[in-house]
Amino acid sequence: MALSAEHPSERPDGATAPDAGDVPARRGRVRARRAAVMAVPATLVAAGLAVLTAEGALGVQFAISGMPFTVTATELKGDGFAQFGGMREMAEGSPNAGDTGGQVVVVTSVIKKATLTKLCQSVNLGGTNLVIKAGGGKNKVRASDLTTDSTELSGNARFTNIEIGNDASELNKAGPQGKGPKGVFSQQSDTVRITELRQTNYATTAAVFRLPGLKLGFSESGC
């Protein structure tokens, strides 16, 4: 305080004079050079992460829910497939509930190991769409324990060793995630191959995605 009393002329004059009594003239401030000490390495690391992800060397995790989003792919191949119906409740008072009463009937599909060609995923953010594209090149998108809750699913599917009409609690081909509630209709198969896949999802959980050739951007139209 003694310092500021010594240099009263350094105070910005005029405008701030009325409340100058309450506010100390010497404020804390961000020093650009000091901030750069952290900003430069952080930017480099962020760029490195993005590049590693785009090359498919690094898997990233997704967990979106409550907001409908679309996934398309020209081809999906999977090992260990299970599918069952269910009801998902949104968080109470969720703005996405609309006239559904906060409940959505969904089909849960679980694929233990999936490979997707030309994956495109878009979320409508009101006015604009966030679009993630990957797997367009030589390397395919790989996902493990892919669990999706969809309201719509279309494509040309081929299954091997399919069992239809199991109780959802007795499924065993898609690992621990691929089990539903008791008394619910379900089906499972050893492998699955879907071409021209198109899904409208409400949730994708705990799926580790490897996204070679990642492109993330905003666009007027979705997938």
Added chain:
Amino acid sequence: MSGVPRGKFRPAFRGWRAGRPFWGGLLLTLGGAEILLTLKASLDVVLHVGMQGLAGYLLPVVMLLCGLLILFSPSQRLFYSVIGVLVSLGSWVTSNLGGFFVGLLLGVAGSCCTFGWLPDQEPRVSRRQRRKEARAAKAVAQPLEREAGQTA
């Protein structure tokens, strides 16, 4: 707010802000909140999935806490900002590409602002004024230099 008259509240808030890296802490807190919003997966699903899914929640929560602690315990800001930047970068892998890049960006920007913040700085001087001062300083320095050259 209703009890406090507006005229008194604003300067008090200004004074409170002056003593801490306000924008840095706020950005980091908002970044954590944004990532949490993009991961609205119900917790029982996450628990079912296990540790890997839990990390997706853990990192943005740590971001949120670091941001709040920067605001309310600014003396420890260096430690919180370092943790904050590491956790923000880590959220790229665990939580929806860092909340689709937005939360990651907010978190890193907030942490850097906090790291670069120093208390008790000179008041900000506008560029024009600084230039004028520099010119004045030069004008004073030049005759001194000439004098120094003559004596040497």
